[in-house]
Amino acid sequence: MPSKLHIDEIIRILRETFDETRLPLVSRSQWDIIPKTPFTVLVSCLLSLRTKDEITEEVSIRLLKEHHTPEQILELSDQQIQEIIYPVGFYKTKAKRIRDIAKTIIETYHGSVPEDFDTLLSLKGVGRKTANIVMVYGFNKKEFLPIDTHCHRIPNRLGWITTKTPEQTEEHLRKIIPKKYWADFNHLFVIFGQTICTPISPHCSTCPIHKYCKQKQVTQHR
Numbered sequence: 230m231p232s233k234l235h236i237d238e239i240i241r242i243l244r245e246t247f248d249e250t251r252l253p254l255v256s257r258s259q260w261d262i263i264p265k266t267p268f269t270v271l272v273s274c275l276l277s278l279r280t281k282d283e284i285t286e287e288v289s290i291r292l293l294k295e296h297h298t299p300e301q302i303l304e305l306s307d308q309q310i311q312e313i314i315y316p317v318g319f320y321k322t323k324a325k326r327i328r329d330i331a332k333t334i335i336e337t338y339h340g341s342v343p344e345d346f347d348t349l350l351s352l353k354g355v356g357r358k359t360a361n362i363v364m365v366y367g368f369n370k371k372e373f374l375p376i377d378t379h380c381h382r383i384p385n386r387l388g389w390i391t392t393k394t395p396e397q398t399e400e401h402l403r404k405i406i407p408k409k410y411w412a413d414f415n416h417l418f419v420i421f422g423q424t425i426c427t428p429i430s431p432h433c434s435t436c437p438i439h440k441y442c443k444q445k446q447v448t449q450h451r
């Protein structure tokens with residue numbers, strides 16, 4: 230494991246910096262209101278794609294509070310789902326996807342979300358990020374590494390990796406991040422990316438891991 234990357238120190242600092250109340254969607258308090266199951270995690274993740282966290286959380290509660298099983302989702306028409314989930318991005322496409330997935334789960338998988346990464350990937354609209362999130366947060370599997378835009382951007386800024394796509398990032402990070410950190414990696418880097426290491430104009434001067442970052446000079450002088 231390359232020690233000069235300071236992965237242990239960085240994870241420790243991020244854990245100390247971000248407490249439970251500031252975790253992103255999949256770990257947040259919406260799960261006090263709606264049951265946290267592989268299906269609700271899957272639907273919530275589909276809703277979150279290209280949508281702000283606050284909106285995703287609000288809409289997830291609105292949809293899943295009363296309709297948290299595939300059967301209950303199928304009681305709604307595409308039009309009704311669209312009305313409930315508006316204004317999430319691509320709400321028309323997402324409404325159809327959510328309904329189609331609920332139908333497939335009932336007809337093909339006896340009403341349960343398949344507990345298998347490749348099978349999840351075969352569901353229309355489910356990509357690697359969503360499948361990884363369902364495995365980690367829906368099934369509590371520790372051996373998966375969900376990579377979203379923050380998890381892709383920040384390790385590249387830190388100098389851990391040099392990759393062009395989230396898929397490449399996942400492949401490389403699986404080799405360099407110790408497995409004991411995989412379960413925490415996604416939510417820590419998402420909240421860090423939303424609050425400090427933001428996509429545009431990151432807050433390098435107040436960054437708690439500034440001294441370990443390869444790109445801090447460049448970004449500070451922009």
Ligand code: SF4
Pocket residue numbers: 386387425426427431432433434436437438439442443444445448
């Ligand atoms: S120093 Fe700046 S670019 Fe580096 S991790 Fe911190 S906020 Fe991100």
